[in-house]
Amino acid sequence: MAKKLRYGLIGCGGCGVGKHLAAYAKYADDVELYAVYDFEPAKAAAAAEKYGVPHVFDTYEAMLADPKLDVVSVVTPNALHAPITIAALRAGKHVHVEKPIALNADEARAIVAAKDAAGTLVMVALNNRFTEVSQFIKRYVDDGHLGEIYHARCGWRRRRGIPGRGGWFTTKALSGGGPVIDLGVHFFDLTLFFMGFPAPVSVSASTYCKFANAPSGGTGTFAAADAAGTFDVEDFAAGFAKLATGASVAFEFSWASNIEREVNYLELLGTRGGLSMYNGELRLFGEVGGALTDITPHVRNTSGWGDNETRHFIACIRKRRQPMAPPEDAVKMMQIIDGIYASAESGREVRMDAVPA
Ligand SMILES: NC(=O)c1ccc[n+]([C@@H]2O[C@H](COP(=O)([O-])OP(=O)(O)OC[C@H]3O[C@@H](n4cnc5c(N)ncnc54)[C@H](O)[C@@H]3O)[C@@H](O)[C@H]2O)c1
Incomplete structure (x- = not known):
């Protein structure tokens, strides 16, 4: 069986824990819950405890520098979507970024450019x-x-x-x-x-x-x-x-x-x-x-809230397929x-x- 994808969550608020962590936890055959980070350490600690995540990082930069990590969700306030997504892509990670992809079209275009340079995948979390x-x-x-x-x-x-x-x-x-x-x-x-x-x-x-x-x-x-x-x-x-x-x-x-x-x-x-x-x-x-x-x-x-989209993204990473909610559409949005x-x-x-x- 293929190695499990090591997963990290950035932003442990309502959507980060309630949708992303909850959904990735359902696919334990494919995913190892590996790391969490939140600007407020208590939120990261609570998420880690609830889902048994072994690594709690102090900064997202430190989390992204961990070569064992394969894929991250970015579930922060919107203004941080572009900078963190681009940093994650530069670190060679696949990124599941919440909607809206960014604050504006220019930031969204920068994400597409970073994804093309990295060769990893970005999916926007458009659960609908x-x-x-x-x-x-x-x-x-x-x-x-x-x-x-x-x-x-x-x-x-x-x-x-x-x-x-x-x-x-x-x-x-x-x-x-x-x-x-x-x-x-x-x-x-x-x-x-x-x-x-x-x-x-x-x-x-x-x-x-x-x-x-x-x-x-x-x-x-x-x-x-x-x-x-x-x-x-x-x-x-x-x-x-x-x-x-x-x-x-x-x-x-x-x-x-x-x-x-x-x-x-x-x-x-x-x-x-x-x-x-x-x-x-x-x-x-x-x-x-x-x-x-x-x-x-x-x-x-x-x-479910994030189940179908998460299962789809895991399959895309495994099969190196472009996801059904690509960042190119989000540029137009x-x-x-x-x-x-x-x-x-x-x-x-x-x-x-x-x-x-
Ligand atoms: N797809 C959906 O149905 C859906 C639903 C709700 C929210 N969302 C999206 O999810 C994102 C988060 O929304 P929410 O409702 O969870 O908000 P929230 O306020 O509950 O959570 C945001 C979290 O980000 C943390 N944070 C703030 N600055 C940070 C930083 N620099 N680094 C890391 N973490 C940081 C906060 O401490 C908080 O825990 C938003 O982009 C929102 O649009 C999507």
Whole structure:
């Protein structure tokens, strides 16, 4: 049997431990949990104890210098994704980096360049691509059932769901932005993934921050202005993007808004058929024998939070295959995100070739 991959986790917070460590621990035939590191030593120690990880490092540089380590997850605040991923690639490691890949397209391009130079693999932790429903949709679209997809809608709207209010999520220098970069990166990505990831051409967007710092506008859970911590990112965004294929995508993302309930969704409009997925419920729309049809496929979702993606990445490393969530797609996603923020700031449509480098 092939040698086990020695695995290390950088960033032992909610997602690092709850998704990455938990998922890699499930594949004990292939993976040896080898090392952990967190900026806060107590978090690394707790993760090591919970999962029986033998090595707790004091710095990520020391961890990456260990030649026994094969693969790392980077699950830190977003601003550290690019520098740590690039350092890991230069140290010859495979990298499973959380979404968003980086703060912007330039950083994402630097990751692709470092990966190409290193010859190791990078996979972005886009777990929504790896659900059974998503895999079904991808096959269904690729088999041509929708015809030409000319328009899509996607969104993830929360009524009340600001993560780590006042902490790194709401501090632009550490997160890169609000729900656009946190939630949008999941469902915009998924929509483009199904559409074959055409290059973006232009984007027009508005962003708002109406809850966090509202001196008098907030009600209920938002009545008290957040005294502690920073909140300099949007809490809602909406807009419209055009793609190189001529197709368009309308989108909206919120951490907080006065709507009935939280929903994540996408709709694909094709010349032969369409589909929608609302909170994971898939419906297919078409015509049979001159009658309109609405089909509900029985696709069970058993992917777990990170199980399918982790199993896939382990297989990619073993077989030296490019992963299904490559950093090259994430460069295009970050171009759109850069464009959303640039458009919101300028009040104009932004063409991708005009997004500031
Ligand atoms: N794919 C998903 O479903 C999903 C869900 C949640 C979070 N995430 C992503 O995971 C990442 C972490 O989010 P989280 O919710 O776990 O946040 P978190 O705040 O719970 O964890 C972040 C961890 O990083 C540590 N850290 C800070 N600076 C560090 C440094 N220099 N080196 C090493 N560790 C450092 C913190 O101490 C903390 O333990 C983010 O990029 C987020 O977007 C993805």
